[in-house]
Amino acid sequence: MPGQGALPAPFDCEIVAIGTELLLGQVVDTNSAWLGDRLAAAGIACYFQTKVGDNQPRIVAALEVALSRACAVICCGGLGPTPDDITREAIAEMMGVELVRDPGLEEMLARRFLGRDLPASNYKQADVPRGCSPVLPTMGTAPGLICPVGEKVIYAVPGVPAEMREMVERAVVPDLRQRSGVTATIRSRFLRVWGVPESKVAEIVGPRVQALEAVGNPTIAFLASATEGVRVRVTARAVLGGPEVSSPMNPVAAEELAGRMLDAEEANLRALLGDAVGGVDDEGLEVSLGRLLSLRGWHLAVAESLTGGMVASRLASVPGASHWFGGGVVAYTDAVKRGPLGVVADLVVSEQAAKEMAVGVARLTSVEVGLSVTGVAGPSLQEDQPVGTVFVGMCLPEDGQPGATQVTVAARLSLPGDRQLVRERAATSALDLVRRQLGRLGPRPA
Amino acid sequence: MPGQGALPAPFDCEIVAIGTELLLGQVVDTNSAWLGDRLAAAGIACYFQTKVGDNQPRIVAALEVALSRACAVICCGGLGPTPDDITREAIAEMMGVELVRDPGLEEMLARRFLGRDLPASNYKQADVPRGCSPVLPTMGTAPGLICPVGEKVIYAVPGVPAEMREMVERAVVPDLRQRSGVTATIRSRFLRVWGVPESKVAEIVGPRVQALEAVGNPTIAFLASATEGVRVRVTARAVLGGPEVSSPMNPVAAEELAGRMLDAEEANLRALLGDAVGGVDDEGLEVSLGRLLSLRGWHLAVAESLTGGMVASRLASVPGASHWFGGGVVAYTDAVKRGPLGVVADLVVSEQAAKEMAVGVARLTSVEVGLSVTGVAGPSLQEDQPVGTVFVGMCLPEDGQPGATQVTVAARLSLPGDRQLVRERAATSALDLVRRQLGRLGPRPA
Numbered sequence: 001m002p003g004q005g006a007l008p009a010p011f012d013c014e015i016v017a018i019g020t021e022l023l024l025g026q027v028v029d030t031n032s033a034w035l036g037d038r039l040a041a042a043g044i045a046c047y048f049q050t051k052v053g054d055n056q057p058r059i060v061a062a063l064e065v066a067l068s069r070a071c072a073v074i075c076c077g078g079l080g081p082t083p084d085d086i087t088r089e090a091i092a093e094m095m096g097v098e099l100v101r102d103p104g105l106e107e108m109l110a111r112r113f114l115g116r117d118l119p120a121s122n123y124k125q126a127d128v129p130r131g132c133s134p135v136l137p138t139m140g141t142a143p144g145l146i147c148p149v150g151e152k153v154i155y156a157v158p159g160v161p162a163e164m165r166e167m168v169e170r171a172v173v174p175d176l177r178q179r180s181g182v183t184a185t186i187r188s189r190f191l192r193v194w195g196v197p198e199s200k201v202a203e204i205v206g207p208r209v210q211a212l213e214a215v216g217n218p219t220i221a222f223l224a225s226a227t228e229g230v231r232v233r234v235t236a237r238a239v240l241g242g243p244e245v246s247s248p249m250n251p252v253a254a255e256e257l258a259g260r261m262l263d264a265e266e267a268n269l270r271a272l273l274g275d276a277v278g279g280v281d282d283e284g285l286e287v288s289l290g291r292l293l294s295l296r297g298w299h300l301a302v303a304e305s306l307t308g309g310m311v312a313s314r315l316a317s318v319p320g321a322s323h324w325f326g327g328g329v330v331a332y333t334d335a336v337k338r339g340p341l342g343v344v345a346d347l348v349v350s351e352q353a354a355k356e357m358a359v360g361v362a363r364l365t366s367v368e369v370g371l372s373v374t375g376v377a378g379p380s381l382q383e384d385q386p387v388g389t390v391f392v393g394m395c396l397p398e399d400g401q402p403g404a405t406q407v408t409v410a411a412r413l414s415l416p417g418d419r420q421l422v423r424e425r426a427a428t429s430a431l432d433l434v435r436r437q438l439g440r441l442g443p444r445p446a
Numbered sequence: 447m448p449g450q451g452a453l454p455a456p457f458d459c460e461i462v463a464i465g466t467e468l469l470l471g472q473v474v475d476t477n478s479a480w481l482g483d484r485l486a487a488a489g490i491a492c493y494f495q496t497k498v499g500d501n502q503p504r505i506v507a508a509l510e511v512a513l514s515r516a517c518a519v520i521c522c523g524g525l526g527p528t529p530d531d532i533t534r535e536a537i538a539e540m541m542g543v544e545l546v547r548d549p550g551l552e553e554m555l556a557r558r559f560l561g562r563d564l565p566a567s568n569y570k571q572a573d574v575p576r577g578c579s580p581v582l583p584t585m586g587t588a589p590g591l592i593c594p595v596g597e598k599v600i601y602a603v604p605g606v607p608a609e610m611r612e613m614v615e616r617a618v619v620p621d622l623r624q625r626s627g628v629t630a631t632i633r634s635r636f637l638r639v640w641g642v643p644e645s646k647v648a649e650i651v652g653p654r655v656q657a658l659e660a661v662g663n664p665t666i667a668f669l670a671s672a673t674e675g676v677r678v679r680v681t682a683r684a685v686l687g688g689p690e691v692s693s694p695m696n697p698v699a700a701e702e703l704a705g706r707m708l709d710a711e712e713a714n715l716r717a718l719l720g721d722a723v724g725g726v727d728d729e730g731l732e733v734s735l736g737r738l739l740s741l742r743g744w745h746l747a748v749a750e751s752l753t754g755g756m757v758a759s760r761l762a763s764v765p766g767a768s769h770w771f772g773g774g775v776v777a778y779t780d781a782v783k784r785g786p787l788g789v790v791a792d793l794v795v796s797e798q799a800a801k802e803m804a805v806g807v808a809r810l811t812s813v814e815v816g817l818s819v820t821g822v823a824g825p826s827l828q829e830d831q832p833v834g835t836v837f838v839g840m841c842l843p844e845d846g847q848p849g850a851t852q853v854t855v856a857a858r859l860s861l862p863g864d865r866q867l868v869r870e871r872a873a874t875s876a877l878d879l880v881r882r883q884l885g886r887l888g889p890r891p892a
Contacts, residue, residue, distance in 0.1 A: 022482075022495075023493070023494075023495060024482050024483060024486050024492075025478075025479035025480055025482035025483030025486070026483070026669055027479075028474060028475075028476055029474075029475070029478075029479070032471075032475075032497070033468070033471035033473075033474045033475070034471055035471070036469045036471035037470060037471030037472070040470050040471070046469050046470075047498065047499060047501070048469075048496060048497065048498055048504070048508065049468075049469060049496070049497040050495070050496050050497075051494065051495040052493065052494055053493060055493070058493055062494065065511055069507070223472055299779070304755075306762075307759070307762070308759050308761065308763070308767070308771075308773075309756065309757070309758030309761075309762060310755065310759040310762075311755070312758075312759075312776040312778075313754050313755035313756045313758075315754065315755075316752075316753070316754020316755060316756075316776070316778060316869075317754070317866070317869075319825055319865060322778055326779050326781075326782065327775065327776040327777050327778040327779060327782045328755065328775070328776040328778075329773065329774070329775055330748075330755065330762070330773040331773050332758075332762060332767070332768055332773035333768065333772050335772075336772065336773045336810075336811045339810070339811075340810050364782075364785070365779070365781070365786070366781050366785065379765055419765060420763070423762075423763075
């Protein structure tokens with residue numbers, strides 16, 4: 001019963017991903033997933049997402065259905081220069097307007113194509129449905145569009161993920177925020193939690209989540225993955241002119257307020273979760289580890305059995321890894337474990353072998369910190385140990401100083417999952433062991 | 447103008463993926479991509495795919511839109527036992543019928559839950575909208591549904607990918623084929639092509655593609671990826687009772703005929719593409735390579751610089767890799783290249799260093815075949831070589847017999863892309879070098 005205390009319907013935005021390759025499953029539509037996450041973080045609801053091929057009548061039909069339901073539509077893809085890029089044409093048809101060439105876009109394209117012999121058809125990217133505003137590209141050559149349709153709006157952004165994300169952040173989200181009347185500045189931060197299952201994280205953080213639910217701001221959510229730890233998302237809203245702040249408040253002050261709320265809540269969560277927290281946001285385990293090693297000027301090397309190079313590969317994937325990563329040995333046969341790595345333990349799947357592998361690889365590669373993984377990924381048992389049995393070993397200077405006596409530590413794990421999952425979990429567990437050990441060394445020696 | 451020679455509209459099927467986690471981007475919807483590919487292979491068109499959250503009115507709305515456009519709809523997800531699993535309820539509402547408990551399903555669930563103290567709500571999985579047929583699960587506990595709606599049909603399948611795929615293959619595709627009147631048996635095979643860009647593959651195979659287009663069966667399509675080579679798909683149709691075969695033809699004979707057509711076309715394409723063809727279907731480069739090594743009883747080891755364990759990790763990911771993979775060394779510092787690997791070349795990014803690394807790792811790990819990768823992934827130059835410069839080296843027994851003189855080969859590559867792409871392309875190029883060299887050794891020695 002509107003008018004009797006009913007809340008107004010929330011502002012919502014649908015997504016229409018355009019491309020025949022998406023329907024055929026040749027390309028998985030990750031853009032819609034990213035957009036859905038981004039809209040949620042901006043406080044804008046998204047109830048439907050549609051995929052449609054490079055076919056003008058069907059794109060028009062998809063846009064009509066979406067715009068009949070939602071306040072806004074983001075369509076993604078089909079803005080390139082080739083004949084199957086027809087998003088502009090479809091939007092113009094749906095709006096019942098013609099395409100007009102935008103002189104600004106034409107000039108921009110001419111500058112970018114300077115000296116290249118491109119067909120005139122490339123200039124179709126300068127066409128804009130009458131009444132719409134172009135969004136200049138900063139990365140590729142495909143301009144975006146903002147198309148008002150009555151009280152509603154259609155946005156068109158490129159399908160290339162990096163171009164799409166940049167344009168959405170720069171032009172679409174701010175415009176949506178303004179149209180939606182969402183006056184809050186919303187910021188999120190992820191804490192990356194390692195080595196603790198989601199249920200345990202929920203138990204530890206539960207009372208804090210409940211306390212916050214009473215207030216409603218900031219909020220906390222969990223997101224677990226099989227091998228990438230648990231992400232704890234803190235979302236803070238600073239409302240322009242709202243009760244939290246003196247009104248009117250400028251957007252910069254709102255950003256700062258939201259940032260301070262995130263800082264405070266991060267401190268609360270770190271106090272609860274201790275050294276299970278690695279980095280924030282995109283800082284994976286490898287990056288946290290690299291930071292800890294760089295702090296002491298140490299290098300790490302890794303000896304791997306079942307993970308077969310996966311740990312080394314993850315470490316080497318970090319730009320600048322050569323400042324703290326020395327290399328490693330993949331010991332897929334006992335001969336390699338016993339030869340170059342110098343393992344003398346009777347069993348190669350054992351705590352003792354894990355320690356010897358860590359010491360051996362550190363010696364062989366002349367680094368301060370050695371890490372090792374040995375175990376049974378399956379499909380069959382090894383040395384009578386069941387699939388999922390993994391030993392992780394590590395050696396490092398005893399008092400945190402190179403040249404000091406070496407200490408070794410090892411841990412036995414029972415990891416669930418199939419061969420691939422056991423291997424990925426073993427790699428993550430090994431990296432987390434080093435992260436925690438280094439974190440416990442305390443501040444950097446003077 | 448229907449009736450004046452117009453073709454009937456093709457039978458089409460839409461996909462509705464159900465789950466709030468899909469809209470929020472917490473889970474990427476790979477099910478729809480898989481279904482789109484599967485429908486295409488079965489000769490059934492798919493023009494729209496929709497994602498909707500766990501909200502009954504919105505699921506009903508999505509189903510109504512989809513069924514107003516298409517002949518059939520597959521909905522995926524929301525068939526579990528928890529309160530947010532409401533696909534059954536939504537289908538019943540959309541059809542205007544009630545849910546009735548199916549005794550067969552109830553019995554099946556009781557058997558599966560035997561001895562476990564499960565809440566009665568779990569039996570909601572035995573509910574079926576009146577007039578619909580259940581599809582018994584073989585993997586999980588979630589039954590599927592086949593729901594006739596007038597001349598059209600809605601299928602419901604579980605959202606767990608393995609359960610979904612099994613049920614679609616077993617129950618949905620055969621039912622769709624029957625309803626659609628597609629009487630052909632359609633089979634596809636992928637040839638995996640390595641080390642040749644898509645444009646070159648298209649040039650080589652072009653005349654054959656054109657010749658086949660005149661006939662229309664089999665057909666050839668290409669699918670390229672940045673790092674996983676080119677896949678050439680051959681699709682053959684054996685029409686039941688069609689002109690190719692004596693009518694009527696049983697499905698088994700049709701399968702066989704389609705298989706023979708694929709065999710013949712694979713032979714044609716292999717003759718054109720030579721040793722650029724590795725395996726078929728899911729046989730990646732690592733698997734092709736493992737097969738060639740196993741044939742001779744040889745082991746391979748790999749020394750990696752910029753790829754940092756990626757090559758080893760790909761090899762170790764193959765189940766049973768220990769039969770032909772020895773291990774390797776990740777040489778991320780010059781000290782490791784010059785120490786354990788024994789590189790003496792002045793420059794570590796050079797053809798000579800690549801050869802020495804391959805010989806060094808084969809010696810260190812006591813295997814017959816050594817492989818190496820050294821180069822510049824970026825972000826900065828190394829030894830004045832530009833980003834993307836990669837040397838791949840290899841050593842193997844000269845006449846194909848262990849104990850014989852060792853030969854070394856090396857190749858210099860200029861790989862495009864950013865740091866991550868250069869690394870992935872370097873890994874793929876290295877694996878392809880070994881595959882081609884081993885393939886040229888000719889048949890296995892007696």
